[in-house]
Amino acid sequence: MADDMSTLRREPHPISGAIYQELGDGRVRVDDPAKGTWGIFTSDGKWIEGDLTSADYHYLRYIGGPTLPAEKDIFWTMLPVGDLNPMSAFAMMPGRGGGDAQRPKVIAPYVPDPGKETPEGVRSSAHLPLEFFLENDRFKDRIPEVYKKSAPYPGGPKKVAVARFFEPKYHDLEMQHLWSKVWQMACREDDIPEVGDHILYNIGQLEYIVVRTAKDAFKAFPNACLHRGRRLCNHEGKKAALFRCPYHGWSWDIQGALKEITCEWDFPGVREDVARLPEAKVANWGGFVFINPDPEAISFEEYAGPAMIEHYAKLGLERRYKQAHVGKVIRANWKLIMEAFLEAYHSIATHPQLLLAGGDLAETRYDVFGNWSRLGHVNTNGSSAQRGIIMSEEQALASFRMAADVNREMMRVMIGDEVDDFSDTEMGEQSFNSLFPNFSPWGGWARIVYRFRPHGNNPDESLMEAILLAPWPKDRPKPPAAKLRMLEPDDPWVVADELGTLARIFDQDCGNVPDVHKGLKTKQPPYVIYSAYQESIIRAFHDRYERMLGLAEGE
CATH class of the missing domain: 2.20.25 (N-terminal domain of TfIIb)
Structure with a gap:
């Protein structure tokens, strides 16, 4: 000992x-x-x-x-960013100073949550209507209209065949019908800040060069020479003027126009065929660069939908600073690791330490707006319906306003009086949202962005990345964006202490998923079951997935 x-x-x-x-x-x-x-x-x-x-x-x-050093064991929304330290405001709030007594632990035995009927269907017994919070917002005139909308996904429990998560044929169908057709986040604009800067974006066996071609313009090209197919780039790069194939020296400028065919005399009539590198479609939103390999794809704005565009309109994601970017190979299919972040139902079992503060997230709200889903919109975290602890309306409203006040003062340290443009609803938001198929930028001030991808052509492995986007003052230049830090597959997430307590949460989530992947290969009967409401966003994902891949219901 x-x-x-x-x-x-x-x-x-x-x-x-x-x-x-x-x-x-x-x-x-x-x-x-x-x-x-x-x-x-x-x-x-x-x-x-x-x-x-x-x-x-x-x-x-x-x-x-494994755990974090004490000085790094900080809730991620409170992590200092440069000389901006939101904890300085938090420490000065009444009852929250460093010398105050520790908050009491909430301990209560498990009891079944009986649920209750609501106009939208059966919900947790801790559920409160969205309208209750909106009507009691002290700054109702500031609430965006999309925050007032509710869009529960219809239908009951759904069964999905386990083969979808590990048989190679489904990966092949994804490459043919999904990844070649959807908008997908390739990088932050700040990752390639100067003309000629470029990164390599990989999805399955596909690889694209994503390059900044002008102050506010970007292009994406398949990373293959039009002569014999050799990769034009082996690595990301800075300030390139052209992409020259290392095999025979053929080259194209960063706009994709042919520069040179070496010994062109030996290729009569070929110039027209190779005059331009083929391009994927490119879009910019919120400081992110997206690509879509499908030349017939609808615009990004149409794909994302008006609800998503409006929801983030005031949040200024394009102004945020990328303070951390951490990735890791997970020994499980990409859909399984992503699903771990599309519901809060797992919290009582997977994150038991969170219950010491009271809530079990059973009252989490789930909305589906086309390709974009919103999780955890306008919630308070204090009830624990699965332990018989239900806050009264008065307690819930006090918690709702306290969360808004805490966040408002912490964010004031970071973005100044801009916080006074936001309602209580916006200031307290911590929604964990998702754009089909694999991109999850959280709402409000939570900083978190996820991306999940296949690891090459191996359906038994995936790539998970976590980004922290910190609020940043309008009038100050941003520091250089954090570079991707790849952990080893067996490293715990707490090795990446730049993520704060989020790393400890990840170690719990990722502790489940490889065992889920392994268990599915043994499971009888050979299907999984998703619930009507708390796993409704996963149901919506699989419904859309089936349509894109041409699968039968549950196949």
Whole structure:
């Protein structure tokens, strides 16, 4: 046992009340005072000794597994950005200073959430109507119209065949009918800040050169020479004037126009065929560069839809600073890892530490607007319907306004009096949203952006990336955008301490998904089931996926 127990983690479990105590060396002692039992476990769940022989897998990892340095164990929306430190405002708020007593832990036994009927269908017993918060917003005149809309996805539970997540034929269909047809985020504009700067965007076996061609213009070309197909670029680059094939020296300028065919005398009549590099369609939105390989594709704005465009209109994503960008290979299909972030239903089991603050997210709101989905819109996090804790309307309203006030003052440190243009609804928003098929820019001030992709042509692996986009003052030039930091597949996310406590959340989420992928290959009957409401955004994804790939229902 470690000599100084005061430096080790120790927390009660939010449901059982058992005390989880880190012992060091990846071991955790669990004491259940109600039963008078104890046990010692490894942080990955293996029992070692004691009469208590089972414990919460994710809590063991949270208490005894890899973690962040204390100075980095900060909620991600409070991370300092350069000399801008939102924590300075937080620390000065009444009852929140560094010297105040720690907030009490909320511990209560599990009880079934009975749900309740609402005009939109059955919801959690903690559900409150959207209109309740909108009508009680102290700045109602500032609320964008799209914030007032509700769009629950119709239908009941859906079954989907497990083969969709690992059989190569589905990857092949995705490459043919999905990735060659959809708008997909390639990079931030700040990743290629100067003319000629370029990155390589990969999706399956496809690779594109994405290049800035003018102050506000971008192009994307397949990364292949029109002579013999050799990759024109092996790496991203700076200030290129042309792309010259290393094999035989053929070259094209950054606009895609042919510069030179070496020994052109030997290629009579060929110049017209290779006069221009083929192009993918390109669009800019919110400071992101998107590409679509389909020359017949609808515009990005039409694809995203008016609800998405309006929802982010005031948030100024294009002005935000990319403070962190971390990626990792996940040993699971890309759809499985993405699905882990398209519902809050898993929180009570996967993120039990969050329940110590009260809420279990059962009242999370889910909307589907065409290709764009909105999760967690206008919620308060205090009820725990699965432990019989339901806030009153008065308590919920106080929590709603407190969250708005806290965020308003933290953001004032970062963007000044611009915060006074926003309603309580906007200031408190932390919605985790998604644009089909794989792009998730959160709403409000949460900073988070996700991207999920296949890892080459291997349906058993995927690439997950997390970006933090920090609010930034209008009148100050942004620092250079953070470069992508790729972790090793076996690295815990907490290696990337620039993500703050988000890294600890990821370690829990990504602790599930490889085991889901493996379990699906054994599962009988061979299908998964998605719920009517809490997993409705995943249902909507699979419905759209089926239509694009030409699959039968649930195939």
